[in-house]
Amino acid sequence: MKQVIYDCQCSQSHFYKVLAGERPLNETISKSLAKLLNISEKEVEQLINSELETEKERPIQTSSNIRVDTKLGKRIFLLLTALLICSTISYATYKFSLPVEIHQNQIADLILDSSTFIKDVTIPDGTAVPVNTVFLKTWRIKNTGQIIWSDRYLQRTTITAKELCQSPQKIPIPQTAPGEIIDLSVTFKTPALPGSCRTDWKMVDKKGNLIYPEISGLYSIIQVVKTTTK
Numbered sequence: 001m002k003q004v005i006y007d008c009q010c011s012q013s014h015f016y017k018v019l020a021g022e023r024p025l026n027e028t029i030s031k032s033l034a035k036l037l038n039i040s041e042k043e044v045e046q047l048i049n050s051e052l053e054t055e056k057e058r059p060i061q062t063s064s065n066i067r068v069d070t071k072l073g074k075r076i077f078l079l080l081t082a083l084l085i086c087s088t089i090s091y092a093t094y095k096f097s098l099p100v101e102i103h104q105n106q107i108a109d110l111i112l113d114s115s116t117f118i119k120d121v122t123i124p125d126g127t128a129v130p131v132n133t134v135f136l137k138t139w140r141i142k143n144t145g146q147i148i149w150s151d152r153y154l155q156r157t158t159i160t161a162k163e164l165c166q167s168p169q170k171i172p173i174p175q176t177a178p179g180e181i182i183d184l185s186v187t188f189k190t191p192a193l194p195g196s197c198r199t200d201w202k203m204v205d206k207k208g209n210l211i212y213p214e215i216s217g218l219y220s221i222i223q224v225v226k227t228t229t230k
Contacts, residue, residue, distance in 0.1 A: 115211075118142055123138075123220065125219075125220070127223070131191065131225070149173060153170045153172055154202070156170060162192075165224075167189075196223055200217055
């Protein structure tokens, strides 16, 4: 209802006084109500300004001690109900007419979009890798949803620091059909000092928005060790 009043470009009190016939119907409100109710401006005017029957209706006492004419109250109630329904429909129409990329993160609410980790193809978690060593980490995942993955990337979410493994910030994900299995590979280089090194990765769209913000992504955990000398 707030959106309806906003579209009419008036205050809430003014809006309700127009509906009650206490203030004149202006052009902006008339056009907005006509559009929402899918009727002409003349019909809006007739609806709001329709005369009450000559015979007075028995007034009723509300909990707020305001005396309301029964016929007028019914008329306002019906109009407000219609406005509420129309505003809800208008919002739904607006939402679903947006391009997919604008609300891609919310599309999972309507069309199942999911990814499933299958296994580490290379460098299982806990693998010992010497310092200053380049290695290739590969994950295998499956599109277990019902839509095609397109224009997506695997993006590093762990900070970049010299004490951690170095890698590209993101890699492209090939177009993947529902049910298809793919391998994603990232080239790393271990730091100069030994220790534990973990990096986390999540799927994003071309604008960098997380596809699955509430779901854990992929990760790599290795043990960086000193180079052994014989």
